[in-house]
Amino acid sequence: MQTLKIYNTLSGNKEVFEPINPDSVSMYVCGPTVYGEGHLGHARPAITFDTLFRYLKILGYKVRYVRNITDVGHLLNDADDGGDKIGEKAKALQLEPMEVAHYYTKKYHESMYKLNVENPSIEPLASGHIIEQIEMIKKIIDNGFGYEVNGSIYFDVVKYNESNEYGMLSRRKIEDMLENTRELDGQSDKKNQVDFALWKKASPEHIMRWPSPWGDGFPGWHLECSAMSCKYLGEEFDIHGGGMDLVFPHHEAEIAQCCAANNNKGAKYWMHNNMITIGGQKMGKSLGNFITLNEFFNGSHEKLDQAYHPMVIRFFLLQAHYRSTIDFSNDALQAAEKGLIRLFNAIKTLNEISPKENSNIDVSSFPNKCDDAMNDDLNTPIVLSHLFDLVKVINSCKEGKHDLSANDIDLLKNLLNKYVTEIFGLQSILKENNSTDINTLMSFVLDLRSQLKENKDWATADKIRDGLNDINIEIKDTKDGSTWDYKK
């Protein structure tokens, strides 16, 4: 098996990936809170870790991939005793909170399907694991790291830090955090500002609530991931992923909870994808550049020049390294779209190349070069650059400038299939002209037109060409005759 290196936020370094069990990998990724339409910010971790999921399987691992759905309404902020995101939305729409959660879960799944994101092995709901979360709180209390105030349970970060290291993931010092915390008018029940809620007592108007040993309430913000990863992957598992914005406090708190409950920090490798920007700005509702996935797919947002196929979004994300920020703009997406079409045209071309006795160009190094890049912390942009070098090779074979043997053609077909289809999960966006009726009709039209051209009746020939162009059919005149295709 090849040596895969991944960047571990915990150590701040690229590390050789060695799973706890040699043949299998356990992976947990933070999924969406389902209170609104899926947006670009959801696409990046989904695609980043989908690519990792696919790659680990290609490497021969048995992978259990858990990605949760957060359908429990956590509080909007710490000082607030009132609403949560799902509950607020439910009130606004006069729906049950679970109707809201279910509706947006379905929308999320639809977007993931369009982006060709594979289903995780398990997709647990936070609301379905209240019991596990309560049990975990009990363990934390029993171990002396939780305390109750007025029906709410808090995690005692200061006490925890005496015997453990709070801040190991985000490299924060608890002393700095205690110093820097602003006075918040002393509304909180917490002993220290750095403490966080494990269980929150539900105020009368809070609609999402469950019974517990401490009265009706709802679980804290960070608990579900600890409880569910532990349940399905064990107290110690291989990879925990999510967006960089979750490093603190969410993932830091998860580590603390797992250590406090199980004396085990949970994941061995922590991986974080970077954020996206739109036109150089952070995406946010207040900035007017908040674009949902469906708006990208149908082009309905005013900032978009056109619709972008889900595969263009996927390809565009893969053209950047997952730990870099990536900036969305119409120019960049249109460039990606053209690149993607070029790639798939070359794959099509490869199937049409007739093999020669011997190759006169060496393509044997391509598989290793791609693997090396992928093994270097999933450097998908470098893999793509190699694949585009391959596009040049394929095209020059078509032009008769190079030859490829049958063996080499197979090698390239396998390589492209492995990377483009299986690991990157890309699908062709070329329109297929596979309707028999239209093909018969078009070959008649093209035949007619070539007669016109032979008779030098350029005016009529051009009229046909222009007319077809208007209905999105493009005629391509080559020296071997004319072909046609749907325009993009």
Add this chain to the structure above:
RNA sequence: GGUCGGAUGGCCGAGUGGCUAGGCAGUGGUCUGCAAAACCAUCUACACCGGUUCGAAUCCGGUUCCGACCUCCA
């Protein structure tokens, strides 16, 4: 304010102490009745100021600007 990260050619985006990243656009060419498409070739770079070095875009220091987190957030 604290912690951390970034600044690469017209746009996006890799990488690295000396050797072409790649995509898109541009330019030149092939092909064509013309055009389009396609294909081939190719130019423009490493924020600023110092330092280390035979050599730095790459290492070090400083400056400016940008971003993330510190509060729900992918």
